[in-house]
Amino acid sequence: MGKVGIRDVAKAAEVSVTTVSHALSEAHQARVSPETREHVRKVAASLGYSPNRLASGLRNQRSYLLGLVSDEIASSPFAGEMILGAQDAAYERGWLVMLVDSGRNWALEEKQVRTLLQHQVDGLVLARMYHQRAEIPAGINVPVVLLDAFDAEGAFPSVVPDEAAAARTAMKELIEAGHRRIGFINNRDEIPAAFGRLEGYRSSLAEAGIEYDGALVTRQRPAVSGGRAGAEELLALPDPPTAIFCFHDQQAFGVYEVAARRGLGIPGDLSVVGIDNFEIVADGLWPGLTTVALPHYDMGRWAVSRLLDEIEGTADDGEPRQKLLDCPLVRRGSVARPRSAGM
Amino acid sequence: MGKVGIRDVAKAAEVSVTTVSHALSEAHQARVSPETREHVRKVAASLGYSPNRLASGLRNQRSYLLGLVSDEIASSPFAGEMILGAQDAAYERGWLVMLVDSGRNWALEEKQVRTLLQHQVDGLVLARMYHQRAEIPAGINVPVVLLDAFDAEGAFPSVVPDEAAAARTAMKELIEAGHRRIGFINNRDEIPAAFGRLEGYRSSLAEAGIEYDGALVTRQRPAVSGGRAGAEELLALPDPPTAIFCFHDQQAFGVYEVAARRGLGIPGDLSVVGIDNFEIVADGLWPGLTTVALPHYDMGRWAVSRLLDEIEGTADDGEPRQKLLDCPLVRRGSVARPRSAGM
DNA sequence: TCCCTCGTCCAAAACGTTTTGTATGCGTTG
DNA sequence: CAACGCATACAAAACGTTTTGGACGAGGGA
Numbered sequence: 001m002g003k004v005g006i007r008d009v010a011k012a013a014e015v016s017v018t019t020v021s022h023a024l025s026e027a028h029q030a031r032v033s034p035e036t037r038e039h040v041r042k043v044a045a046s047l048g049y050s051p052n053r054l055a056s057g058l059r060n061q062r063s064y065l066l067g068l069v070s071d072e073i074a075s076s077p078f079a080g081e082m083i084l085g086a087q088d089a090a091y092e093r094g095w096l097v098m099l100v101d102s103g104r105n106w107a108l109e110e111k112q113v114r115t116l117l118q119h120q121v122d123g124l125v126l127a128r129m130y131h132q133r134a135e136i137p138a139g140i141n142v143p144v145v146l147l148d149a150f151d152a153e154g155a156f157p158s159v160v161p162d163e164a165a166a167a168r169t170a171m172k173e174l175i176e177a178g179h180r181r182i183g184f185i186n187n188r189d190e191i192p193a194a195f196g197r198l199e200g201y202r203s204s205l206a207e208a209g210i211e212y213d214g215a216l217v218t219r220q221r222p223a224v225s226g227g228r229a230g231a232e233e234l235l236a237l238p239d240p241p242t243a244i245f246c247f248h249d250q251q252a253f254g255v256y257e258v259a260a261r262r263g264l265g266i267p268g269d270l271s272v273v274g275i276d277n278f279e280i281v282a283d284g285l286w287p288g289l290t291t292v293a294l295p296h297y298d299m300g301r302w303a304v305s306r307l308l309d310e311i312e313g314t315a316d317d318g319e320p321r322q323k324l325l326d327c328p329l330v331r332r333g334s335v336a337r338p339r340s341a342g343m
Numbered sequence: 344m345g346k347v348g349i350r351d352v353a354k355a356a357e358v359s360v361t362t363v364s365h366a367l368s369e370a371h372q373a374r375v376s377p378e379t380r381e382h383v384r385k386v387a388a389s390l391g392y393s394p395n396r397l398a399s400g401l402r403n404q405r406s407y408l409l410g411l412v413s414d415e416i417a418s419s420p421f422a423g424e425m426i427l428g429a430q431d432a433a434y435e436r437g438w439l440v441m442l443v444d445s446g447r448n449w450a451l452e453e454k455q456v457r458t459l460l461q462h463q464v465d466g467l468v469l470a471r472m473y474h475q476r477a478e479i480p481a482g483i484n485v486p487v488v489l490l491d492a493f494d495a496e497g498a499f500p501s502v503v504p505d506e507a508a509a510a511r512t513a514m515k516e517l518i519e520a521g522h523r524r525i526g527f528i529n530n531r532d533e534i535p536a537a538f539g540r541l542e543g544y545r546s547s548l549a550e551a552g553i554e555y556d557g558a559l560v561t562r563q564r565p566a567v568s569g570g571r572a573g574a575e576e577l578l579a580l581p582d583p584p585t586a587i588f589c590f591h592d593q594q595a596f597g598v599y600e601v602a603a604r605r606g607l608g609i610p611g612d613l614s615v616v617g618i619d620n621f622e623i624v625a626d627g628l629w630p631g632l633t634t635v636a637l638p639h640y641d642m643g644r645w646a647v648s649r650l651l652d653e654i655e656g657t658a659d660d661g662e663p664r665q666k667l668l669d670c671p672l673v674r675r676g677s678v679a680r681p682r683s684a685g686m
Numbered sequence: 687t688c689c690c691t692c693g694t695c696c697a698a699a700a701c702g703t704t705t706t707g708t709a710t711g712c713g714t715t716g
Numbered sequence: 717c718a719a720c721g722c723a724t725a726c727a728a729a730a731c732g733t734t735t736t737g738g739a740c741g742a743g744g745g746a
Contacts, residue, residue, distance in 0.1 A: 348732055
């Protein structure tokens, strides 16, 4: 068991190895009669024959292996989604994903890429755990797709969330509820997500005819503590906001805490919207946090399908080099009509 | 580039393929003179030669690939830790991990195992996202290790958290702070973790000479809402607990909410301990939640090292079949001396 | 001087497939 | 009836390594 090879099948079926190969192959059916084909298949099944992908990979110059190198799967709860999306897309088309994590150690990442290449992966996905620019190791001789990242030259296909659109989705929810004074707790780090979401914040205001007020936007650490600090700052304003849009759900968590301490009810006295759809937080909070989900699963999927298109030569040249994915709103209970707007 | 094989190196170095192989190998150094060895290595490096692992795998009957099949990497924030531990242990010893997720679809899992086997993985780790019994597909002809799981017959090496010890660690913290009436919000599901932690809860009480009171333990959904429900129930008791030990951090989150609503300060009026060390929750809460960390990373590591020991035949027979891993306490700010105990 | 041993190198087989090129025999066609 | 085409089967080469079993000389011991 386990050690049965194609020649064992050939022997048992009393045909040549060639015939077995053809009989088992979908493509070469023409080269073998239906009867022998059936016969061979039966024998193969009864012996429990299972082809050795190493050997066929060697012969075909195709391993049916994909490499996925990410910078920190452990620390982000969304990594699983990305990886799952990637894995699903690969498995559906007959590929397997080999995963490595560099832990943001770029020298190690380069070594890992070499190792993956030694294993003859047919393609590589380079993933980052939040939207950022990535340095691509040189000398990669297989197709590469960037996941939640992009390269300086724009040389590689890449998929990232549409940050500005995500912010607009969040803001739309607030503006349509009647809010005019909307605070924004941004991420203080200078990353694409911070820029993109600020842009979405501003364009939403502009579109709604609301003047931008710099006092309403504050830049904080991307953590619960940042949310607390931001909320304190915004709510201490002489003319405080009736709603707060947070860079992400963890900050929103902090806003909830501050609101509770100040005796402000959510959503009655203060509406809140986050970004991430960080289930445990968004769903655990009371009331549930309305938020915009980042499409991690879809990004993983897109990256691998794109990669396989490239590998199989079916890549559509119409495809944009950088794909922006939509971020859907998840409504829970943290948005209501502002007090001042009456009811 | 990329397409340079061992024969290219041989040609360029003006030696035979055999010599190149020996020169590059660590083991066969004796079969080539130091000079040629150096020469060959230089030439190989200058050509950028990188051995084809598929080919050597075919020849050696060793792929240096490990399969990791898990039931749901996407939904658990701890999956990343496990995977990372597994991956690190593998990489350090020259192996790569191929990851597949079955999404709790056991038929799919079986197919995935077959696929992994076709790729000639040298070993398999079957992982579950929470401690449970696992069904092992038949006909696997490579070593298998179970991760956060065990099989009915105890036929495979397996690593799981020491649930009872984890509970005792949490309880010790509470008891040493002076608490005598300690509530326990358990998981209502009948899983090993629930049994183990209950056992730890009871044995801790016994050891401290505290009588067990059935009214103080309640079984709830393993979610924030379950924590809320449990806290309501326990705090409504005529003689309410001064501390609550929760099955996990998400429930503790619910306890915080209920405490706040009832005007109970944590830890002044109520001490709380969880299990999981779910960073975003435990660290985001105010005050920070004292909790017991589950050793996901270490379990991943242990599983793979054990697997490699088995593969390389270096397995120590002294090793227990089922390894219980310790769970360290993470102290934050949710435990204090009870009011009644004075100061 | 002869025989061995040792150091250094290489040819060839093997790992398990896939695919090309060819052989065989039968039925069909002119 | 000769010639040809087609359906079916197979042998052998190839993919890129590793390793076994020599070959070949040089040096040492008897």
